[in-house]
Amino acid sequence: MISFVPYASFRFFIVAGILMIPIIVSGLIGKRMRLYNDFVTVVMIFLIFYGQPAQFVSIIIFVLWQTGLVKGYLELRKRNNRSVYFYVATALAVFPLFIVKLSADVPALNFFGFLGISYVSFRTIEMIMDIRDGLIKSVSVAEFLRFVLFFPTISSGPIDRYSRFKKDQAVVPTRKEYKELLYLGLNKIFLGFLYKYIIGYLVHEYWMGSSMMNGNSLFSIWMYMYAYSMYLFFDFAGYSQFAIGLSYLMGIRTPENFNKPFLSRNIKDFWNRWHMSLSFWFRDFIYMRFVYTMIKKKRLKNRYLISDLGLALNFMIMGFWHGFLLQYIIYGIYHAVVFISFNRFEQFNKKHSIWSKDNRWVHALSVLITFHVICFSFLIFSGRLNFLW
């Protein structure tokens, strides 16, 4: 069957490019043709999934399920803000994703799932959380579908937020604004080509694929660690550039995903620069909620302990989210441990000032250390160390 994975073939770019022409033209005269935009979404979703009937059916069931859930919970919430409704709704929203992740261990569950379910699930879970907090008061089915099925980011994000997305949908950019969006969007798409199909490809082909990487010697694994980290970044950052660029062409300012992550000076800094839309999502909806609930309910007194537990939970769930495989779970634990240790160190440093922040040599050293700590986590993530366990 002809593959139509987003941003994976010339075919995708050519078809998307042609469908974009009317959108660009109307954007340049300061208009937006909603009906045509919706038409493009339907066509693209169809093309992406029709090759795999199982995925096609899965996404339809998924969308129906989530629509019912969001609309249903919204109605309940209006009448009564009971916690139990919220927890049940969240659990039900996570359920399809849980099934898909479980299928990594239980092959019998393979019948369900589609490309991008991990990312699309975030969109609806976030909506339920915002409904609970009273930030979303009404949702029309059309708005919901536009958000959930927004095709430029359907396969791997970046993860947008409903209220932000809705604002971009409602406000049509002026000619001048659209011109800028168009320019930035195209620029991003070209940058995506450079990242994913030139740098990422070359790293994959000639660095990761070189014979130097064979065998399990310390040296080959060490080299693989750098190669894989570079590949992961350029491949994913390239993809993100495509997704954001295409969003811009549609007048939607999808948030950024990366901000020079390998120049981070510590692990906290790293998670503000790496896969940002994901880490911010986790920060807002797992870590913050956990900390907030703990403080409000006064279950624990020690706020450092609360924070540490929040971080542990945060990164554990992130690990599981990547897949129910040992390498991802260890990756999650590793980041939790590193993050918590760093927090402790920072507290210690505040008192004793052993690590100056303004010295540029210290800064360089911090970047170097952080870089290696991160690359090692990607090595775990890559599965290259799976022979150890």
Add this chain to the structure above:
Amino acid sequence: MKTPKIGPMILAVIIVSSLIFMPLSVESMTISQSEVYKASSTLDPNIFQGILMQRKMLENKQYLPIYGSSELHRLDMYHPTNYFQINPDGFTPFLIGRAGMYSLVQFLNLASNADLLKNRKIVFIISPEWFSNTGLSESYFAGNFSEEQVYQFIFSHDINPGLKQKVAKRLLQFNFVRHNGTIAPLLEKIAKSAHISNFTLFSASLQGHFTSKVLQLYDAIKMQKVTPNYYPSQYQSPNKKLKGKSWSQLEEMAVKDMKATSNSNRFHINNAFYIKQIKNRLEHFKNYDVHQKFGHSPEYGDLQLVIDLLKEEHAKVLFISLPFNGSWYDYAGVSQQKRETCYHKIVSEVHKGGFQLADFTQFDNKPYFLEDTMHVGPEGWVYIDRAIRNFYNEKS
């Protein structure tokens, strides 16, 4: 707002397009002559999957291409590649073939560069095992199928439409070809076997041209560095002791080598191979091929396609017909009569096409030409070297 800089984006589009749409002739210029020389004996499958290296080779009269199948990998010291290095005769054999490369696969190889075949001397080795009831199997074809070559065939103007139609029909008999959304409609059109809407045809042809150019670019990149693809155990280096020997001396040497290594069994199969693969399962092989007729096979039609193409393009061809290992096939249930039918059909097909045939099928019931059930061994190569040498030195 930053001042828009459209220039770099346009430049990027131009650079990428010119890389992709670079003409074949420019792409082939990127391959060095030393790489062609290396490629002549590497048996790197990327060479047979591509067009460019073969193009470069056909353009250079120094090379004599030998099209064949798995026997080409038996690179002992008598193998043409080694023999003609020790006893040079003005040409270098260029090997094109591996297991499963039956006539239809070789057809696509030859058709991809049909414009270079005129008056070109080439050697084509036919194995009788190809002519089984089913001929080229789906899996063998899929494993040796080159999309790049098929597009080249589809868009070629160098091949007669009648022949093109026949080949397209034949290709469409394979499931994986029929299921290729771009190739199938283009072939259907050539085969005139189904009605294809203009839109489908247009989009398939657009996509086909584009894919074809992308594949050629990959081809050019891969051909910058070819790598050997044979087992070290099947390789001997050229040996000086073959220098200046007469054909009968060489034959004597080869038979002596063979005798010592194939004395463990009555089929004169190489001892190591026999002990590892056959000895313990000998009973299993009794009559195991009895259902094979070898008289009717799609392969006869496929060979005819090759002959038609070579005739049309006025190539100068030496066909070589290899024997079965008679004593082994007697045991496997393929009678002498069946084998003779196969041999005769090959002879008549090649002769009808007006081509020369070096027929070695009289070695069917004589030992040592083959080194196992089907692959040419030292003595076989000596005879083949001799046939090739005579063919090459003929006044054309």
